[in-house]
Amino acid sequence: MSQGHLTEVRPLSDATGGVRVRGLRRAFSGRVVLDGVDLDIAPGEFVALLGASGSGKSTLLRAVAGLDTGAEGVLDVPGESAVVFQEHRLLPWSRVWRNVTLGLTGPDLRGRALRALTEVGLAARADAWPSTLSGGESQRVALARALVRTPKLLLLDEPFGALDALTRLKAQALVARLWTQHRPAVLLVTHDVEEALLLADRALLLADGKVADEIHVDIPRPRSLDHPRFAPLRRRL
Ligand code: ADP
Ligand code: MG
Numbered sequence: 001m002s003q004g005h006l007t008e009v010r011p012l013s014d015a016t017g018g019v020r021v022r023g024l025r026r027a028f029s030g031r032v033v034l035d036g037v038d039l040d041i042a043p044g045e046f047v048a049l050l051g052a053s054g055s056g057k058s059t060l061l062r063a064v065a066g067l068d069t070g071a072e073g074v075l076d077v078p079g080e081s082a083v084v085f086q087e088h089r090l091l092p093w094s095r096v097w098r099n100v101t102l103g104l105t106g107p108d109l110r111g112r113a114l115r116a117l118t119e120v121g122l123a124a125r126a127d128a129w130p131s132t133l134s135g136g137e138s139q140r141v142a143l144a145r146a147l148v149r150t151p152k153l154l155l156l157d158e159p160f161g162a163l164d165a166l167t168r169l170k171a172q173a174l175v176a177r178l179w180t181q182h183r184p185a186v187l188l189v190t191h192d193v194e195e196a197l198l199l200a201d202r203a204l205l206l207a208d209g210k211v212a213d214e215i216h217v218d219i220p221r222p223r224s225l226d227h228p229r230f231a232p233l234r235r236r237l
Contacts, residue, residue, distance in 0.1 A: 017043040017078040017152030018185055019064060024073035026059050033059050034071070035209030043152070044183040048196030050237055051206035057189040060206065061157050064187060078185070081153035082146035086161045088138040090130040097126040100145045116144040119181075120174060136167035140174065147178065154184040158191070172198060176222065193237050197230055198223050205237055213237065 019041035026034040033056040041047050051057045063071040065083050090099045097113035104112070110126075117123045120140040130138060139159055146154055156175070160168040176199055179186055190196055196203040197217055205213040215236055219229050 018045070018076075019078070019153060019187070020074070020076040021064065022074040024060065024063055024071055024075065026056070026063060026068065026071045032209055034063070037073070037206075037209070037211060039064075039204070039211060041153075041185045041187060043185055045202070046179055046186045046188070046200045048188045048190055048200035048203045049206055050190065050193060050196055050203055053191065055206045056209060057191075057206055058157055061155050061187060061189050064153075065155050078152035080149060080151050081155060082149045082151035083155040083157070084139070084142045084146050084159045086158040088130075088135075088142040090133075090138060090141060092130050094130075095126070096122070096128050096130060096133070096141055099130060099141060100148050102145065104148070112148055113144070116148040117141070119147055119178065120144045134167075136163050136171060139163065139171060143174070143178065147182070150182070151184050154179075154186045156186065156188045156190075158189055160195070161190070161192075168195075175199060180221070193234055194225055194230075196237075197233055198225060203233075203237060 019039065021037060021039040024034050024037040025032070037060060049057050049060065059068065062068040064075065064077060065081060066077070091102065094102065097110055097117065100113040100116055101109040114123055114126055117126055120143050122137060122140050122144065125133065125137065133141065160171045163171060172195060188196070188199060200217055203215050203217060204211050213236070215233055217233065219227055
């Protein structure tokens, strides 16, 4: 984890695997985007981060991922985290399985890639080139690339934003299943309220550079959007 200008960055012990953010501040050319964000994610908790376009969701996620050296504040994150972005960022000149294990070393990388690809239903495409995949398949490869790292924290930045409605539903169901099986802490950035309510334990609203609202989604899983409890929650956000 890069320390950058953060006043304090401490990896939590492996036993915990949660997130603690205090007073996170980020400005671009003097314009304040994050104005003292406090955020906790318990180990294994699924948190959704909602907010208008431009409210700073990606900026917050990038800071938590350790990708932003210009943020200030206190940030405790697990050492092992993995990020999935809206665009899959697969390398076009590497076959699918090599994309999954990119940057990893050790024995049997192909076997590890195949196991991760099996989890997202894409083992059969292990030797394909990324350009031959659909958008939904590419995002599933990006998920496999995150999973193979067995992260304690999974950071998802609008991972389904570019998918059509049906593919998005399938991808949401896949993420719900993977989270149930592996139980990483998750921070899911999305502007889709229904997606947040479908997947998360808690939904946070980012506005004016701060966490402005928070709702606990104590609806048992598996969830259906037809559940009457969703209506008042939807109105609150
Ligand atoms: P969101 O993900 O909620 O749509 P972002 O975090 O991407 O919002 O951006 C929040 C604000 O910060 C936007 O006004 C954006 O233009 C600005 N911003 C983000 N990254 C940079 C950057 N690298 N340089 C300058 N401005 C940036
Ligand atoms: Mg964004």
